[in-house]
Amino acid sequence: MGKNDILFERAQKTIPGGVNSPVRAFRQVGGTPRFVAKAKGPYFWDAEGTRYIDLIMSWGPMIAGHANPEVVEAVKQAAETSFSYGAPTEGEIELAERICQLVPSIEQVRMVSSGTEATMSALRLARGHTGRDLIIKFEGCYHGHADSLLVKAGSGLLTFADSTQNAPSSGGVPQDLVKHTLVLPYNDVQALKEVFVKQGDQVAAVIIEPFAGNMNLIKPSKEFLSTLRQLTSEHGSVLIYDEVMTGFRVALGGAQSLQVITPDLTCLGKVMGGGMPMAAFGGKKEIMSKLAPLGNVYQAGTLSGNPVAVAAGLKTLEIISREGFFDCLTGQTEKLMSGFKLAADEAGVPFAVDSVGGMFGFYFANEVPTSFEAVTKTDIEAFKKFFHLMLDQGVYLAPSAYEAGFTSITHDNGVLEEIITAAKTAFKKL
Ligand SMILES: Cc1ncc(COP(=O)(O)O)c(C=O)c1O
Ligand SMILES: N[C@H](C=O)CCC(=O)O
Numbered sequence: 014m015g016k017n018d019i020l021f022e023r024a025q026k027t028i029p030g031g032v033n034s035p036v037r038a039f040r041q042v043g044g045t046p047r048f049v050a051k052a053k054g055p056y057f058w059d060a061e062g063t064r065y066i067d068l069i070m071s072w073g074p075m076i077a078g079h080a081n082p083e084v085v086e087a088v089k090q091a092a093e094t095s096f097s098y099g100a101p102t103e104g105e106i107e108l109a110e111r112i113c114q115l116v117p118s119i120e121q122v123r124m125v126s127s128g129t130e131a132t133m134s135a136l137r138l139a140r141g142h143t144g145r146d147l148i149i150k151f152e153g154c155y156h157g158h159a160d161s162l163l164v165k166a167g168s169g170l171l172t173f174a175d176s177t178q179n180a181p182s183s184g185g186v187p188q189d190l191v192k193h194t195l196v197l198p199y200n201d202v203q204a205l206k207e208v209f210v211k212q213g214d215q216v217a218a219v220i221i222e223p224f225a226g227n228m229n230l231i232k233p234s235k236e237f238l239s240t241l242r243q244l245t246s247e248h249g250s251v252l253i254y255d256e257v258m259t260g261f262r263v264a265l266g267g268a269q270s271l272q273v274i275t276p277d278l279t280c281l282g283k284v285m286g287g288g289m290p291m292a293a294f295g296g297k298k299e300i301m302s303k304l305a306p307l308g309n310v311y312q313a314g315t316l317s318g319n320p321v322a323v324a325a326g327l328k329t330l331e332i333i334s335r336e337g338f339f340d341c342l343t344g345q346t347e348k349l350m351s352g353f354k355l356a357a358d359e360a361g362v363p364f365a366v367d368s369v370g371g372m373f374g375f376y377f378a379n380e381v382p383t384s385f386e387a388v389t390k391t392d393i394e395a396f397k398k399f400f401h402l403m404l405d406q407g408v409y410l411a412p413s414a415y416e417a418g419f420t421s422i423t424h425d426n427g428v429l430e431e432i433i434t435a436a437k438t439a440f441k442k443l
Contacts, residue, residue: 016060020048035169041393041413042400052079054423057409065409066432070419072411073226073258073283076342076371077332078423084287084328091324097316104327105318111330112285112293116260116267118275122295123304124318128257128282129157132220134312135278135294136161139218139251141310142300147212149219151199153228153385153415156220156255156280160186165196167227167385171415199225200237200383205244213248218278220253223268226417227258228388230367230374232381233272242274251300257282257292261330262419263370265339271369287329289322338422342371345429346420349373352433360440362395373418388415395443402439408432 024031032038032046039046047059055078057067070076077084091104109122125131136148136159148161155167163170163183170182181191195212197204209216219241225231245252254276259268261284269276277300282292295301305311332338350366350373357364365381367374376382377392377399396414403410408431411418 015045017045017048020060021045024048036172036411036413036416039412040169041172041415042397044401044404046412047409054078054080055421055425055428063407065404065407066424066428067409068418068420068432069409069411070421071283071288072416073262073372073419074286074288076262076284076419076421077287077329078421081287081329081332083332084325087324087328088289088321091321094320096321097319099315102318102320102323104320104323108285108318108323108327108330111327112281112295115265115330115334116269116279116281116295118269118277118297119279119295120298121301122281122293123301123312124291124293124323125312125314126290126292126316126319126322127157128255128280128292129159130314131257131280131282131292131294132156132162132253132255133159135253135280136218136220137312138294138300138304138310139253139278141308142251142303143217143249145215145217145250146193147195147215148193148217149195149197149208151221151225152196153199153231153388154220154222154225154255155227156222157257158183160190161194162220164191164194165385167225167415169413171228172413198384198386199231200234202234202237202240205237205240209244209248213244213250216245216248216250218251218253219245220255222255222258223272223274224259224263224369224372226372226374228385228415229376229382229391230369230372230417231383231385231388232367232369234383235272238272238274242276245277251277253278253280255280258417259369259372261285261333262372265334268369284329284333285326286322287325289319289325290316291319291322291326332422339370342420342422343368345424345426346371346373348426349420349424349429349432350375352429353436356433356437356440359437360443362440362443363392364440371420373420375418377414398443399439402442403435406435406438408435
């Protein structure tokens with residue numbers, strides 16, 4: 014029994030399932046989760062001292078590489094002055110100003126401590142603003158674990174719940190609570206139009222992952238997005254871009270800058286906190302001013318705008334704003350995916366790849382899927398084998414075929430070469 018097994022056994026005694034977030038438990042792929050001891054750049058080392066190339070990067074945040082020296086220094090300096098005040102700081106203003114500058118659809122922003130809080134608060138705000146109850150989400154999208162969003166949800170829910178039913182994907186969520194949540198297939202223009210014809214004047218908000226990353230990576234069509242923007246505008250519904258994953262990861266201005274769509278509200282998280290518990294939601298001033306203490310929509314948090322997280326976030330945003338950062342990250346991610354594709358082709362394995370900025374998806378299928386239904390038809394058994402063959406060679410992929418992958422600026426050519434060499438071996442053994 015190795016140290017990881019020993020730790021997993023020990024963890025399961027005091028932590029449900031041995032993990033503090035379900036997808037870490039390797040439920041889809043089987044085997045023992047790696048317990049991380051330390052990380053640097055594109056690598057982490059587990060409790061047994063084995064080095065892995067990390068292609069999850071904390072599920073997105075570590076875009077500047079693990080333990081980036083500049084971010085570490087900023088955090089150290091902030092920590093010297095206390096970890097939290099529960100009172101406003103100048104750093105929060107700087108971060109808010111920076112976010113508004115980088116994502117122009119955001120005129121005002123409120124900071125929270127997790128992506129779940131961001132989407133939950135954005136929905137409450139949208140409902141308060143419109144005076145309507147109904148929300149629309151899309152199949153396979155995950156927006157955190159707020160009750161009303163746990164219907165046909167992606168990410169970990171796809172590996173342990175039946176997310177095909179129009180019922181809560183989680184126990185403990187009353188049917189009554191999700192009756193105000195309508196779920197539509199991603200990329201289905203017709204379904205969207207039909208709902209708006211019938212119930213458009215009841216829709217408070219439509220929330221979407223603008224590049225879905227919680228059912229592997231699925232991209233929206235241009236027509237789908239423009240219809241979405243048009244219908245929500247026509248019917249006075251709030252369009253919420255959940256950019257917790259894509260914000261500051263697919264491009265400096267997020268998915269909305271690539272798609273040239275202006276949402277009413279945007280949710281951010283992950284990269285904006287540089288790996289610290291930090292997230293935000295923001296958008297039109299007209300809507301944001303409905304929030305307490307100005308308006309009657311209540312939202313609060315003891316640790317919101319935490320100074321140490323703000324320092325990590327500000328430094329990370331500074332790093333990713335440097336010239337060439339996103340060109341380099343995007344190029345490296347594309348190179349990684351074409352390396353995978355070539356290796357699969359050489360081995361005669363049906364395989365498709367996609368990427369945007371520092372986010373990627375690969376599929377054991379002949380073509381890139383465009384819906385949740387299509388993702389479920391990919392060869393999950395082949396994925397599981399591939400995952401373990403890569404892990405055995407020191408490459409750490411997301412332990413589920415329903416998650417996107419993430420690179421960082423430290424995934425340089427040498428690192429890519431090592432991953433692609435491992436992939437060649439893995440495809441040959443499949
Ligand atoms: C698109 C999206 N929204 C919301 C969340 C929830 O964020 P958090 O895990 O920080 O609560 C996540 C990730 O978990 C996500 O990927
Ligand atoms: N897919 C999730 C977020 O992006 C994975 C993170 C988690 O829930 O632990």
